[in-house]
Amino acid sequence: MASVVSQSLWYVAPERTEIRSEILGPLPENSVQVRSVFSALSRGTESLVFKGLIPESEYTRMAAPFMGGKLPFPVKYGYSNVGRVELGPTELIGQLVFSLMPHQSVFQTEIANVLVIPQEIPAQRAVLAANMETALNAVWDASPGPGDRIVIIGAGVLGSLIAYLCGHLPGAEVTLVDINPERAALAKKLGVQFSSPELAPTDCDLVFHCSASASGLSTAIESAGEEATILELSWYGSNQIDVALGGAFHSRQLRLQSSQVGHISQSRRPRWSYRRRLAAALGMLSDSRLDALLTEPIHFESLPSQLPQIFSAQSSQLCCLIQYP
Numbered sequence: 001m002a003s004v005v006s007q008s009l010w011y012v013a014p015e016r017t018e019i020r021s022e023i024l025g026p027l028p029e030n031s032v033q034v035r036s037v038f039s040a041l042s043r044g045t046e047s048l049v050f051k052g053l054i055p056e057s058e059y060t061r062m063a064a065p066f067m068g069g070k071l072p073f074p075v076k077y078g079y080s081n082v083g084r085v086e087l088g089p090t091e092l093i094g095q096l097v098f099s100l101m102p103h104q105s106v107f108q109t110e111i112a113n114v115l116v117i118p119q120e121i122p123a124q125r126a127v128l129a130a131n132m133e134t135a136l137n138a139v140w141d142a143s144p145g146p147g148d149r150i151v152i153i154g155a156g157v158l159g160s161l162i163a164y165l166c167g168h169l170p171g172a173e174v175t176l177v178d179i180n181p182e183r184a185a186l187a188k189k190l191g192v193q194f195s196s197p198e199l200a201p202t203d204c205d206l207v208f209h210c211s212a213s214a215s216g217l218s219t220a221i222e223s224a225g226e227e228a229t230i231l232e233l234s235w236y237g238s239n240q241i242d243v244a245l246g247g248a249f250h251s252r253q254l255r256l257q258s259s260q261v262g263h264i265s266q267s268r269r270p271r272w273s274y275r276r277r278l279a280a281a282l283g284m285l286s287d288s289r290l291d292a293l294l295t296e297p298i299h300f301e302s303l304p305s306q307l308p309q310i311f312s313a314q315s316s317q318l319c320c321l322i323q324y325p
Helices: 043-051 129-142 157-166 183-190 214-223 274-283 288-293 300-310
Strands: 004-013 016-024 031-041 081-087 096-099 106-110 149-153 173-177 193-195 204-209 224-232 255-258 320-323
Touching (some): 016 300, 031 096, 081 106, 129 204, 157 183, 173 183, 183 288
Antiparallel strands (some): 031 106
16 A cells, blocks of 8 residues: 655744644554545644744643644644545445544544544534534533623624524623724624724623624723623733723622633533533534635645744634645
8 A cells, every 4th residue: 555645744943833744654554544625724722833832831721632842843734624534434425524633734633532533514614613612611610690781892703603602592791892993893793782992882691702802801801890800811921911800890799700611611620521522612613604604725735835824813703714735
């Protein structure tokens, strides 16, 4: 059998990437060989990897599940891959599967590391599974209820998915807040309200913060009602931010809580495995309105030249879709 050459994206130095080739060996037992169809960039975490802003203290915790190399550099990073099984058990050959693999054209992994994508979910939309898993875990952490006034600060992919999930609560008033007025159209498609930061609702029962900015966190604190929870999902890496804990923060007895997908929410931990949580998130992607989060695909081979623009502060892209030949 001819050797299979796989190509993968490597972060090799601050703001520098390259595509490297490797030869795959014989397929191990109880494994599958998958040829990638699409993957997606995580603009939050991967931009910090790209810029070398992962703190040394977090190298172990921030390692992607199937990362190659070691942080900070060189690393083969990424965790949102949709591909088609080309080697493995007969019943899986030809199936589209999702996995938490890096950006790589062909890979081998144990069968337990892939999930078959339901037929009603297109391959492009399935790349949102990793972000939906984070959103699902955040909603578990925050425990919103019917009729709640809920605000999400930051209309990126994660904030938009949280808004989408909360928007299904009966009677809930859900508002997506962003500095980019063009995100109003996105909020409308997702079935929630939209606001600029200066007009954000106040006296809210629950606030999710996803903007990764000090100004966004200040807006979150201003929006929170008496004794409300602010769930912080932004991860700042080695960046330092100012937190506005003066004014009425203490007198209103606000609760500032972190949420991170690396842990299953405490409310579900005794019963849920990581695989069950990811499978549940994947199954939540049947709504075609979620296609509004996807960009036009870019070709895998062009990633090294396009990443500086994608990860720049001026970029307004949402889920950056990568297409493989």
